[in-house]
Amino acid sequence: xxxxxxxxxxIRIGLLLLPxxxxxxxxxxxxxxxxxxxxxxxxxxxxxxxxxxxxxxGILLSSALVFLQQxxxxxNIFFIFLxxxxxxxxxxxxxxxxxxxxxxxxxxxxxxxxxxxxxFSFSVIAYLLSTAAILxxxxxxxxxxxxxxxxxxxxxxQIIASLLLLLLPxxAFEVIKGKxxxxxxxxxxxxxxxxxxxxxxxxxxxxxxxxxxxxxxxxNLRDFPAIDYEKHAxxxxxxxVSENDLSASTYWLFAEKDALNNELLTKIxxxxxxxxxYSFNVFQMVKDYFQNIILTTFLLVMVGWFLFFxxxxxxxxxxxxxxxxxxxxxxxxxxxxxxxxxxxxxxxLIFFIYYAPLFYTKRKLLEKRxxxxxxxxxxxxxxxxxVNSIGQELYWFPIIQSSMVSEYHDVVEKHSDKLLVFGGYxxxxxxxxxxxxxxxKPNQLIGNTTTLGNWQTFSPHYYQLMENxxxxxxxxLLSSALxxxxxxFFWSPSSGNMDRVKKIMKEHYQKDVYFxxxxxxxxxxxxxxxxxxxxx
Numbered sequence: 001x002x003x004x005x006x007x008x009x010x011i012r013i014g015l016l017l018l019p020x021x022x023x024x025x026x027x028x029x030x031x032x033x034x035x036x037x038x039x040x041x042x043x044x045x046x047x048x049x050x051x052x053x054x055x056x057x058g059i060l061l062s063s064a065l066v067f068l069q070q071x072x073x074x075x076n077i078f079f080i081f082l083x084x085x086x087x088x089x090x091x092x093x094x095x096x097x098x099x100x101x102x103x104x105x106x107x108x109x110x111x112x113x114x115x116x117x118x119x120f121s122f123s124v125i126a127y128l129l130s131t132a133a134i135l136x137x138x139x140x141x142x143x144x145x146x147x148x149x150x151x152x153x154x155x156x157x158q159i160i161a162s163l164l165l166l167l168l169p170x171x172a173f174e175v176i177k178g179k180x181x182x183x184x185x186x187x188x189x190x191x192x193x194x195x196x197x198x199x200x201x202x203x204x205x206x207x208x209x210x211x212x213x214x215x216x217x218x219x220n221l222r223d224f225p226a227i228d229y230e231k232h233a234x235x236x237x238x239x240x241v242s243e244n245d246l247s248a249s250t251y252w253l254f255a256e257k258d259a260l261n262n263e264l265l266t267k268i269x270x271x272x273x274x275x276x277x278y279s280f281n282v283f284q285m286v287k288d289y290f291q292n293i294i295l296t297t298f299l300l301v302m303v304g305w306f307l308f309f310x311x312x313x314x315x316x317x318x319x320x321x322x323x324x325x326x327x328x329x330x331x332x333x334x335x336x337x338x339x340x341x342x343x344x345x346x347x348x349l350i351f352f353i354y355y356a357p358l359f360y361t362k363r364k365l366l367e368k369r370x371x372x373x374x375x376x377x378x379x380x381x382x383x384x385x386x387v388n389s390i391g392q393e394l395y396w397f398p399i400i401q402s403s404m405v406s407e408y409h410d411v412v413e414k415h416s417d418k419l420l421v422f423g424g425y426x427x428x429x430x431x432x433x434x435x436x437x438x439x440x441k442p443n444q445l446i447g448n449t450t451t452l453g454n455w456q457t458f459s460p461h462y463y464q465l466m467e468n469x470x471x472x473x474x475x476x477l478l479s480s481a482l483x484x485x486x487x488x489f490f491w492s493p494s495s496g497n498m499d500r501v502k503k504i505m506k507e508h509y510q511k512d513v514y515f516x517x518x519x520x521x522x523x524x525x526x527x528x529x530x531x532x533x534x535x536x
Contacts, residue, residue, distance in 0.1 A: 012098065016091045018091070019088070019090035019110070022087075026117055033402070034121075034435065035119065036339065038056070038122070040435055041454065041455070042122060043078045045456070046062070046069055046077065047440070054198060054202065054208065055157070055158060057122070057155060057157075058153075059201045060194070060197050061151060065077055065078055076440050079437060083438075085128075086113075086116075086125050088148075089131070090112075092136065093132060093350060096354055097109065097353075100354065104377065104379070104380050111384065114396075115387060118397075119342060122155050122156060123339060127159055127347050128343065128346070129152035129155065130148075130153050130155075131152075131351070133145055133148035133149040133151070133153075134171075135354065136148060137149060138174050142186065146186055146190055150190050153191065153194055157194055157195070157198065166323060166344060169315070169318070169319050170355055173355070173358070207460060208460070211460070214262055214458050215455060215458075217269070218455070221265060222252070223335060224276075224277050226250055227246060227250070227271065227272060229246050229247075232271040235271045236271065244500055244504065245264060245507070248260060248503075251500065252453030254453035254457050255452045255453055255475075255476075255477035256476050256479065258476050259504050259507075259508035260504070278333065278334070288336070297386065298323075305360075308365070309361065309362060313359070316359040319359060327345075402433075403430055403434070404430060405431065407521050407522050408430050408490075408521070408525070411490065411519070411527065412431045412432065412446055412449060417486070418488050419465075419471065420490050420527075421452060422450070423452075423491040423495050423497050424451060431446065432444075432449075450462070450465060462474070470486065478505065481529075482531070482532055484529075487530070488518060489527070490521070490528075491528060493524070493526060501530070502514070512532070512533060512534050512535075513530055514531055515530060516530075
């Protein structure tokens, strides 16, 4: 190995380790916590030893994580896994760009990693790792490519369709021009393995099938725009759906199946017209698009690309249409959120830049090396200035402090022998220490809390929790809580939840109930017990 090869090897090892050092340094300087409650729920479930996280995480991956958690009880396996997956994705990007001699992109990749710390979520990481894995697979790194593909796509199987559509032009080119049918076959085998294992597990578990049916109905109710009761009052009255039924379901007060069952959820959603689910107001979509600084910048970047690079064939003109089509679908679906469209943009740009020499050639202006490198430097500096200018507006690079409210945590510990039902998952999160730690800490996992509705309601994990606190009818938590000493409600009196619960019990069971204050915790949060009788 000569001197040049040694230097090259050292640089590559450095690029492999750099994202891990950046992640560690960022956590030390800025602090860190999960930015999305979904990750907290997943982490809690794995720490509790439950592996059923469908439809969000593939059963093979969740089972492996639970197995590792049981082996290494002093470590927080899920957080470690996400951190490694996140950093490894950027290590792979750096390796591929270094190999292509795109040196000006290396600092931008590291800047991108720091920006994405705000969006550190298993959904985003699924895109990042899967993109890196497919790059490896089609680079004929079969073992690592397949392994990381299984892991990345299992992190969030629901992204598979959108990711394949996004990368379809590149994969099709590789298969047709590069004759990489073997790579496509291996990728297809990975996807089949993930779907087949999830399906087989589901078929073997009737309780999981029932949960997934409910999950689909409740998720659709949440993800589509809210339904206006007055607009559909006549239809709802004919269906036997009250205004409180709609309100309770909209605010996720689900844990009372005899009243708010799958049939009711189906009735509620049946009144939605196609135009209420999907928006086709092109003028409004264009207006909203250009009010979004990230999407506008992405469009300007792609327009700027064609100013400096000329497509070799028509195919080059068509490539950028794919991400815009997917983003357009988000507008139609009325679900334009950063942690959905940002990974779509990033995954596309990684492939687009890596494959660019195959589809584009420099325009005459850039054939002069000095001009080309000068523009690279200007582009890099402009990117950094842009990130700095909008970073504060979009709350990038924040200093993270503990979100735990000591008064809430004291209540949870004080009543550890009782089941505490929180009014919302955000309040529940504020009652416990952060789970975004590498090592497990004493009393870090809180096991006596739930809400009246979240995406784990009616899951095996939920039923196990109900069993731990001897809840008579786990599917009907409100009925089971009536006049019980071991079930308390930790709510804000101004939230409206108590009135909704009273109406549920009155409309569906003809029972009068009230909330008896047990303890005043803060000026706006109290502990209550649900009692039978007239309000007092």
